[in-house]
Amino acid sequence: MQTQAEQTPCDITIERFSKAIDRRPTFAEGYNYRGIAYGNKGEIDRAIEDFNTAIRRKENYAEAYSNRGAVYRMKGDYDRAFEDCNTAIRLDPNLPEAYNNRGIVYKRKGEINQALEDYTKAIELNPGFAYAYYNRGIVYYERQEFDLAINDYSKTIELRPDLVDPYNNRGNVYNKSGEYERAITDYDAAIERNTDLAEPYYNRGMVFVLLQEWEKAKEDLTTARDKQENIIIEQFRKEYENVSDFEQKHEIKLPEDIAAMLTLP
Numbered sequence: 533m534q535t536q537a538e539q540t541p542c543d544i545t546i547e548r549f550s551k552a553i554d555r556r557p558t559f560a561e562g563y564n565y566r567g568i569a570y571g572n573k574g575e576i577d578r579a580i581e582d583f584n585t586a587i588r589r590k591e592n593y594a595e596a597y598s599n600r601g602a603v604y605r606m607k608g609d610y611d612r613a614f615e616d617c618n619t620a621i622r623l624d625p626n627l628p629e630a631y632n633n634r635g636i637v638y639k640r641k642g643e644i645n646q647a648l649e650d651y652t653k654a655i656e657l658n659p660g661f662a663y664a665y666y667n668r669g670i671v672y673y674e675r676q677e678f679d680l681a682i683n684d685y686s687k688t689i690e691l692r693p694d695l696v697d698p699y700n701n702r703g704n705v706y707n708k709s710g711e712y713e714r715a716i717t718d719y720d721a722a723i724e725r726n727t728d729l730a731e732p733y734y735n736r737g738m739v740f741v742l743l744q745e746w747e748k749a750k751e752d753l754t755t756a757r758d759k760q761e762n763i764i765i766e767q768f769r770k771e772y773e774n775v776s777d778f779e780q781k782h783e784i785k786l787p788e789d790i791a792a793m794l795t796l797p
Contacts, residue, residue, distance in 0.1 A: 560590035730760035
């Protein structure tokens, strides 16, 4: 059994609300918040079970519908996710989380304009909603609206400077825009916040490649590979067919050792 020191915040939340539910089995909010903790742990079926109970215990519980929609989305059941988010919005048209959750479903289904509308509505309802800015920033980046993406990632960072992904993603925008020093600064910040993630090392390594700082590039790419074996090839092939394609696009001749790292075995 885990000791208190070994428990994650999710474990502690689950334990806390389990005790509350034992004392008062009709406590709908207890099931809802325990469901959130199960969802954050990746225990999706347990989360759904708790949200189901919360909805049975409390009529028209918009937040529980929204949260259940989020975990159905995590499960890949987009139809149920969409239905639950719609129900949450019908019950409470001013619930920003429901719009954000539905926006993610729209994004997964490729309905980008609707996703943007929902993220923007979530922000209008709660201007301090960091994740809605972050999600909207992803859409702007994919549409190559880089100034808008930077604005949204920067707002996310202002609201939640502890998060890793907004720094990594803003670094990607700066990278695409050719602002390499700013990109490196953001990748540095992402790595400082979580040294276990491989992607910021890969991204920073590729900026060093573009700057032809070969030793730094090799060091970062090696670290990325050590943390996640296939990340270099997976990420590289998202943008380039092969090393020759990269060299032609950037007019750079890669050293043999770095070229080998970017080549399928």
